Amino acid sequence: MFLAKMSNTTILFIIILMPYLAHHSNFENMIKKDLKDAVTIEKRSYGTTTDGELVDQFSLKNKGGIEVRIITFGGRITEINTADKNGKLENVVLGFNSLEQYEKKNPFFGALVGRYGNRISKGKFSLNGTEYLLAKNNGENNLHGGLKGFDKVVWIVENVEESTSFASLKLSYYSADMEEGFPGNLKTTVTYTLHSNNSLDVLYEATTDKTTVINLTQHSYFNLSGNFSQLIENHEVEIDADKFVPVDASLIPTGELASVENTPFDFRKSKIVETAINREHKQLKIGGGFDHCWVLNGKGYRLVAKAHHKESGRVMEVFTDQPGMQFYTGNFLDGTLPAPNNRVYVKRSGLCFETQHFPDSPNQPQFPDTTLEPGQKYETKTTFKFYINS
Numbered sequence: 307m308f309l310a311k312m313s314n315t316t317i318l319f320i321i322i323l324m325p326y327l328a329h330h331s332n333f334e335n336m337i338k339k340d341l342k343d344a345v346t347i348e349k350r351s352y353g354t355t356t357d358g359e360l361v362d363q364f365s366l367k368n369k370g371g372i373e374v375r376i377i378t379f380g381g382r383i384t385e386i387n388t389a390d391k392n393g394k395l396e397n398v399v400l401g402f403n404s405l406e407q408y409e410k411k412n413p414f415f416g417a418l419v420g421r422y423g424n425r426i427s428k429g430k431f432s433l434n435g436t437e438y439l440l441a442k443n444n445g446e447n448n449l450h451g452g453l454k455g456f457d458k459v460v461w462i463v464e465n466v467e468e469s470t471s472f473a474s475l476k477l478s479y480y481s482a483d484m485e486e487g488f489p490g491n492l493k494t495t496v497t498y499t500l501h502s503n504n505s506l507d508v509l510y511e512a513t514t515d516k517t518t519v520i521n522l523t524q525h526s527y528f529n530l531s532g533n534f535s536q537l538i539e540n541h542e543v544e545i546d547a548d549k550f551v552p553v554d555a556s557l558i559p560t561g562e563l564a565s566v567e568n569t570p571f572d573f574r575k576s577k578i579v580e581t582a583i584n585r586e587h588k589q590l591k592i593g594g595g596f597d598h599c600w601v602l603n604g605k606g607y608r609l610v611a612k613a614h615h616k617e618s619g620r621v622m623e624v625f626t627d628q629p630g631m632q633f634y635t636g637n638f639l640d641g642t643l644p645a646p647n648n649r650v651y652v653k654r655s656g657l658c659f660e661t662q663h664f665p666d667s668p669n670q671p672q673f674p675d676t677t678l679e680p681g682q683k684y685e686t687k688t689t690f691k692f693y694i695n696s
Contacts, residue, residue: 345500345502346366346368347466347475348364348365348367349363350362350363350365352378352405353405354405355379356409360460361377361379361405363376363377363378364376366500366506367473371389371395372388372500372504373395374506376475378460378461379408379409379458379459380416381461381477382417382418382457383401383416384399386399386526388504388620390618390694391618391620391694394532396532396533396618398528398531398532399416399526400416400528401415401416402415403644409458413643414525415525415526416526417457418524418525419456419525419660420494420521422450423450423451424599424632424660424662424664425444425447425449425558425666426440426666427446427669428446429442429447431669433489438488439487440452447557447558448487454486455486456479456481456494461478461479461496462479463475463477464477471501471502472501473499476496477496477497478493478494478495480493481493481494483515488519489518490515490516490517490518490678491515492513492514493513493514494510495511496509496510496511504691504693505692506689506690506692507687507688508524509685509686509687510686510687511683512684512685513682513684514679514682517677517679517680519668519678521662521667522684523632523660524660524661524688527636528613528622528656529655530615530622531615531617531620534645534655538654538656539654540615540616541613541657542576542616543573543576543612543614543633544575544576545610545631546602546603546604546608546609547566547602548565548567549564549565550564550599550601551664553598554592558665559599559665561670561672569587571589571598576614579635583654594637595635595654596635598632599632599664600630600631601629601630601664602629602630602631606627607625607626608627609623610631611624611659612624613657614695619695621692622690622692623693624661624688624690625691626686627687628661628686632658632660632662633657633659633660634658635657636657637653639651640652661686663676
């Protein structure tokens, strides 16, 4: 009846227009889908260092319920906000509320670590017949790069990118020849990329103009409960490793690669941390808990570890192409550092999964090589992926 009242010209116009309208509707749906899946990145000022350098904070956020905040001081992850099984959004990494606190002495909360993550015995090593003396900042040893490692410098923002499926922040730092005693002018870039599937990639790249050693890692402390007054002893952890690296009293590797079989270090099947960390074992006494490098099974980029907090339902998986991973249970946190809600960070407030080469590799020729030559490119990737398993 309606069509009978219209002219032939009007009917023809509608017939011609119908495919366009249908296409336009699909186009609108595509736009809505893109907006729904978009991963965004925002920048804001985070303050000024005591040396007068400006520091910015970048927030990478997706629609799947995760937000990662990173500051250019130390390339530090200050927050990872993610939902629990009830949809409650909470931060799951230990950190501070101010730049001033990050500039003070702290246990590398959220930091990029270099030039050499972990310890180098007696603060020295030799390359091509030349001995290099490093800063000693951990007793007689060099730890995480020295007195002013990569965690205490302001990184340059090289690129920011966002799309429907990811957002990335590329940072760079130029470490001059002999900085903290390490040879070679080292150009390092680290790219953080948050994907729409709730995974966070950390891509490390570096080049040098002189033979040097390098071992970069990310030092976030995780507490998947989202409540830092809870200890991480109730987390279930799984590590795909048949061996670990025993250490001496100063936490320097003995040179042995020991089997995890019939020891508290066997996390090949998921177990609650508390059931292992309180067992009698010489290595646990030395570290005050777990502070050891696991010899990861397999090669190439693969799933190497998993943490699960049953009450919240949060799960984090760790992927890497590195040969080792330092699993650290926050043994040296002592209640002196401020935490949110007028609390403090006490012993075992957080877990670290530091993917890396083995400690003291420059002095342990039987360990995988950490030497970087001119003309070579250092490149490695680690991923932290979050999801819910109630």
